[in-house]
Amino acid sequence: MAIDDSPQPVPAIRDARLEDIPAIVAIYNEVIANTTAVYREAAVPSSEREAWWRERCSRGFPVLVAVVGGEVVAFASFGDFRAWPCYRHTVEHSVHVRADRRGRGIGSALVRALVPIAASLGKHVLIAGVDAENGGSIAMHQKLGFERVAHLREVGRKFDRWLDLVFLQRTV
Numbered sequence: 001m002a003i004d005d006s007p008q009p010v011p012a013i014r015d016a017r018l019e020d021i022p023a024i025v026a027i028y029n030e031v032i033a034n035t036t037a038v039y040r041e042a043a044v045p046s047s048e049r050e051a052w053w054r055e056r057c058s059r060g061f062p063v064l065v066a067v068v069g070g071e072v073v074a075f076a077s078f079g080d081f082r083a084w085p086c087y088r089h090t091v092e093h094s095v096h097v098r099a100d101r102r103g104r105g106i107g108s109a110l111v112r113a114l115v116p117i118a119a120s121l122g123k124h125v126l127i128a129g130v131d132a133e134n135g136g137s138i139a140m141h142q143k144l145g146f147e148r149v150a151h152l153r154e155v156g157r158k159f160d161r162w163l164d165l166v167f168l169q170r171t172v
């Protein structure tokens, strides 16, 4: 197999805009359909991601996209970890990269970009909830300084099997 040694374009990272919703939906629905990275089964309509984006923006939470060659190829965001007041300094993030752009540093760049935003919002801890089968995401988070702190057994069910959820955390 030929090895692609050509330099990878650096993604530009910026806040998501309304016109990015179709790309975000396409990335998200591919992850829902083909992986256990998201614990939901049905494809979402654009209206669901638009409402999510609006809600995150209205709460002052970031929704970031990575753009390569003018195309949105990944997105990341964080929101409440648990919606009780005393968790207010803790947030849970998500990050999804388009299938054909994985393994090129884009997911890492997005999570790295979330950290100073969390700091500027007075957050103290970032949490990643990752399916235990998702070795790539666990490895990426550990590389970014997240510590694996919990393993919940059989809390999810998808594709006719039980799913374990791993939590990793990083102090901002």
Ligand SMILES: CC(C)(COP(=O)(O)OP(=O)(O)OC[C@H]1O[C@@H](n2cnc3c(N)ncnc32)[C@H](O)[C@@H]1OP(=O)(O)O)[C@@H](O)C(=O)NCCC(=O)NCCS
Residues within 6 Å of the ligand: 031, 035, 037, 038, 094, 095, 096, 097, 098, 101, 102, 103, 104, 105, 106, 107, 108, 109, 128, 129, 130, 131, 134, 135, 136, 137, 139, 140, 141, 143
């Ligand atoms: C998981 C995901 C966000 C990682 O983003 P990415 O851009 O593919 O990852 P990166 O290129 O930044 O990888 C950073 C490090 O993570 C590790 N890693 C990433 N993908 C990996 C894989 N498939 N297998 C093993 N290690 C992997 C490697 O250590 C890598 O560093 P290296 O390239 O120096 O070896 C991305 O693959 C993705 O969107 N996957 C599908 C959806 C998903 O799992 N979302 C996360 C839900 S928690």
